[in-house]
Amino acid sequence: MGSQSKAKTIFLLISMVGWLIVGAALMYLFPLMANGLVHSDLTGLWMKNLTLHGYKPQLGLLGGGAALVLTVAGNAIWYQKFEGKL
Numbered sequence: 853m854g855s856q857s858k859a860k861t862i863f864l865l866i867s868m869v870g871w872l873i874v875g876a877a878l879m880y881l882f883p884l885m886a887n888g889l890v891h892s893d894l895t896g897l898w899m900k901n902l903t904l905h906g907y908k909p910q911l912g913l914l915g916g917g918a919a920l921v922l923t924v925a926g927n928a929i930w931y932q933k934f935e936g937k938l
Contacts, residue, residue, distance in 0.1 A: 863930055870923030877916020884909040 883902055887895040899907075931937045 860934075863926075867923060867927060867930075870919050870926065873919040874916050874923065877912040877919065880912040881909055881916070883907070884912075 883895075883898055887899045
């Protein structure tokens with residue numbers, strides 16, 4: 853079995869968490885995207901009900917956007933500095 857450094861293992865775990873947060877933000881933003889892409893009475897009602905009960909798509913945009921920027925920047929730095937790629 854191959855071996856890798858502890859630093860690379862930690863980097864991969866942190867990167868995985870970053871991508872999971874980005875994915876979760878996309879799932880949270882799905883109602884907003886569906887309403888924007890295929891606006892109908894049903895998606896309008898869906899958005900109205902969600903907003904009445906505390907749905908705030910800004911949380912997904914800000915949190916997911918920040919996670920995306922940090923994850924991509926971290927990956928770029930890692931692969932450029934430690935892997936010699938990019």
